[in-house]
Amino acid sequence: MATLKLQRPLKKLPQSPTGLKGLDEITHGGLPKGRPTLVCGGAGCGKTLFAMEFLVRGAMQYNEPGVFISFEETEKELTANVASLGFDLKGLVEHKKIWLEHIHLEGSEIAHSGDYDLEGLFIRIHFAIESIGAKRVVLDTIESLFPGLPNPLTLRAELRRLFRWLKNKGVTTIVTAERGENTLTRQGLEEYVSDCVILLDHRVNDQSSIRRLRIVKYRGSTHGTNEYPFLIDEDGFSVLPVTSLGLNYASSNERISTGIPRLDTMLSGKGYFRGSTVLVSGTAGTGKTSIAAQFVEAACKRGERVLFFTYEESPSQLMRNMQSIGIHLEPWVKKGLLQFHAVRPTLYGLETHLTTSIKLVNNFDPNVVILDPINAFVVGENQNEVKTMLLRLVDFLKMKRITAFFTSLTSAVDNLEMTDIYISSLIDTWLLLRDIEIGGERNRGLYVLKSRGMAHSNQIREFKLTNAGIELLDVYVGPEGVLTGSARLTQETQDDAEQLLRQQEIGRKQFGLERRREAMEAQILLLRSEFEAEESEALKTIGIEKARIHRFTQDRTKMAKSRKGDATPRTALGNKDKTKTQRNVQ
Amino acid sequence: MKLKHEQSKASRRREQPAKARIDKWVLRLYVAGQTPKAVTAFNNLKLICEEQLKGNYQIKVIDLLKSPQLARDHQILAVPTLVRQLPLPVRNIIGDLSDTERVLVGLDLMGRNG
Numbered sequence: 001m002a003t004l005k006l007q008r009p010l011k012k013l014p015q016s017p018t019g020l021k022g023l024d025e026i027t028h029g030g031l032p033k034g035r036p037t038l039v040c041g042g043a044g045c046g047k048t049l050f051a052m053e054f055l056v057r058g059a060m061q062y063n064e065p066g067v068f069i070s071f072e073e074t075e076k077e078l079t080a081n082v083a084s085l086g087f088d089l090k091g092l093v094e095h096k097k098i099w100l101e102h103i104h105l106e107g108s109e110i111a112h113s114g115d116y117d118l119e120g121l122f123i124r125i126h127f128a129i130e131s132i133g134a135k136r137v138v139l140d141t142i143e144s145l146f147p148g149l150p151n152p153l154t155l156r157a158e159l160r161r162l163f164r165w166l167k168n169k170g171v172t173t174i175v176t177a178e179r180g181e182n183t184l185t186r187q188g189l190e191e192y193v194s195d196c197v198i199l200l201d202h203r204v205n206d207q208s209s210i211r212r213l214r215i216v217k218y219r220g221s222t223h224g225t226n227e228y229p230f231l232i233d234e235d236g237f238s239v240l241p242v243t244s245l246g247l248n249y250a251s252s253n254e255r256i257s258t259g260i261p262r263l264d265t266m267l268s269g270k271g272y273f274r275g276s277t278v279l280v281s282g283t284a285g286t287g288k289t290s291i292a293a294q295f296v297e298a299a300c301k302r303g304e305r306v307l308f309f310t311y312e313e314s315p316s317q318l319m320r321n322m323q324s325i326g327i328h329l330e331p332w333v334k335k336g337l338l339q340f341h342a343v344r345p346t347l348y349g350l351e352t353h354l355t356t357s358i359k360l361v362n363n364f365d366p367n368v369v370i371l372d373p374i375n376a377f378v379v380g381e382n383q384n385e386v387k388t389m390l391l392r393l394v395d396f397l398k399m400k401r402i403t404a405f406f407t408s409l410t411s412a413v414d415n416l417e418m419t420d421i422y423i424s425s426l427i428d429t430w431l432l433l434r435d436i437e438i439g440g441e442r443n444r445g446l447y448v449l450k451s452r453g454m455a456h457s458n459q460i461r462e463f464k465l466t467n468a469g470i471e472l473l474d475v476y477v478g479p480e481g482v483l484t485g486s487a488r489l490t491q492e493t494q495d496d497a498e499q500l501l502r503q504q505e506i507g508r509k510q511f512g513l514e515r516r517r518e519a520m521e522a523q524i525l526l527l528r529s530e531f532e533a534e535e536s537e538a539l540k541t542i543g544i545e546k547a548r549i550h551r552f553t554q555d556r557t558k559m560a561k562s563r564k565g566d567a568t569p570r571t572a573l574g575n576k577d578k579t580k581t582q583r584n585v586q
Numbered sequence: 587m588k589l590k591h592e593q594s595k596a597s598r599r600r601e602q603p604a605k606a607r608i609d610k611w612v613l614r615l616y617v618a619g620q621t622p623k624a625v626t627a628f629n630n631l632k633l634i635c636e637e638q639l640k641g642n643y644q645i646k647v648i649d650l651l652k653s654p655q656l657a658r659d660h661q662i663l664a665v666p667t668l669v670r671q672l673p674l675p676v677r678n679i680i681g682d683l684s685d686t687e688r689v690l691v692g693l694d695l696m697g698r699n700g
Binding site: 104105112113115119120121123124145 | 619650657658661678682683688
């Protein structure tokens with residue numbers, strides 16, 4: 001037992017590629033080769049087309065001729081019906097690639113008596129297979145036999161035998177069946193055809209129809225189990241297995257400019273990552289489309305291709321409006337670098353939008369895709385579905401390394417960030433535009449809410465639409481708070497005035513100081529001159545006094561000489577005089 | 587009443603042998619090989635015809651195994667299938683014809699011989 005447990009399936013069951021776009025990806029290779037597959041669904045869900053395309057693709061792409069046994073439509077009708085999808089059934093039949101056979105069974109024309117079997121049908125299928133060497137067989141819709149033939153028990157036994165017989169023949173078979181009320185098929189065919197069961201669904205939601213495909217069962221194979229949207233258009237069937245793609249796309253380090261130099265600066269100086277998803281959200285009239293247009297222009301100038309989905313404006317209106325802010329898109333349209341695709345979101349369902357978008361992207365092969373705005377899809381409570389659709393689209397675009405740029409209108413009442421929360425996880429770079437209402441006016445502010453993988457600015461920038469495009473300005477951040485627009489201007493002039501005043505004050509003070517210094521100097525000069533005058537006066541007196549003392553001493557000596565006195569002159573007196581004169585001088 | 591009407595119609599036919607020849611019944615029995623069902627069907631058909639249309643019928647057995655393309659041309663699905671080629675309109679009966687009454691109704695022979 002242990003060894004059994006360790007054994008892993010060595011190889012997959014052989015598969016027969018359908019060639020239906022997307023289906024082979026979900027089934028990892030196609031339908032079970034050599035086995036019957038049941039395709040069931042309600043009226044008009046595309047069973048016949050599914051089966052027919054399987055045959056046509058088989059015949060054209062995989063060199064596997066096929067037999068189409070129709071129980072409902074005649075050969076002529078079938079040929080005419082699929083001609084609208086571009087299949088040349090007539091040619092294929094002539095080249096023995098396809099065998100069409102209509103089995104006509106009118107219950108009312110047939111009487112019955114006793115036991116029967118369906119050997120006639122076996123012979124016909126066998127003959128058809130042998131005639132063209134068919135590898136594929138379609139029985140559409142074999143359930144029609146039930147009302148036409150008696151004895152359902154016999155019929156069931158015969159059908160069981162038929163499916164086993166086809167399996168033994170090794171032809172890959174598609175059996176279509178109408179969906180029953182509580183069962184997959186009305187007649188319980190799933191009991192007999194149990195290798196692979198595919199359910200097609202066509203439902204209407206909010207007046208738009210959605211086609212979906214689900215693989216209910218697939219023996220011996222891993223397969224996607226989701227409901228996948230599919231589309232029938234002029235190219236036939238296409239299933240969108242985008243959610244089955246893993247998160248394994250290669251990411252790019254290349255950076256591309258946003259077209260707004262200061263926004264580039266905010267995004268660490270280089271702009272968005274190539275292949276990333278950018279969301280610009282904001283309330284009405286905040287300039288979302290303008291930012292998109294600026295990006296478009298920048299991309300076109302680099303020579304890149306841009307696909308612009310506009311859901312609210314017509315291309316000409318959009319171009320005219322952008323012209324008013326100096327963004328000229330028309331030349332790029334003429335050059336073939338820019339392509340508009342304008343539809344109302346309500347025109348068709350989400351799936352159809354998704355599939356047409358993907359087809360357009362595949363055809364145009366753009367570098368940048370703009371969706372303006374994505375919330376146009378949200379009607380009522382379908383946010384989840386919108387998210388799923390966008391998720392698929394984002395995954396698809398990422399796989400192709402296409403930069404996706406979405407705009408989203410948010411309601412002013414709700415929290416700006418909350419309203420977009422449902423898609424937040426898909427977004428790599430999220431720019432938020434908001435109104436800043438100050439001083440009786442509205443101004444636009446822009447900031448980077450998030451930007452994966454880069455150091456981005458945390459600053460709010462004022463966002464202005466000028467004649468020469470978008471301009472980002474610093475907002476006024478001061479003690480009064482964040483100011484924009486004329487409030488910012490007023491505040492700035494006020495600031496300037498204040499500054500001027502202060503400077504003048506300083507000037508004045510400096511001037512005053514200077515003056516005082518000058519006054520002081522003058523005073524010093526005056527004092528000095530006064531002092532000098534006094535000094536010279538004093539010195540003069542001192543000189544006189546000194547001369548007088550000298551003379552006095554001389555006189556005394558002269559007198560002593562004349563008296564022939566022996567006493568020495570009294571110097572004490574002289575000393576006394578000296579001090580006296582000195583005092584006088586001072 | 588209906589029965590009576592049928593009878594009179596039948597007697598009228600017998601009175602006019604020339605028209606009866608035109609009215610010769612052409613029956614085709616489609617089978618797929620000599621299966622027991624095919625044999626049963628053929629025997630049942632033979633019996634009914636002998637009883638109802640003695641000398642005025644022609645049975646052609648077509649084996650689809652031998653000529654499979656005829657299954658498509660003649661829109662045959664189930665076997666055995668009995669096709670009344672003539673008189674018109676064409677009528678089909680499928681099965682081994684073991685339910686005689688249903689065969690008679692199906693071939694519009696009911697009440698031919700009372």
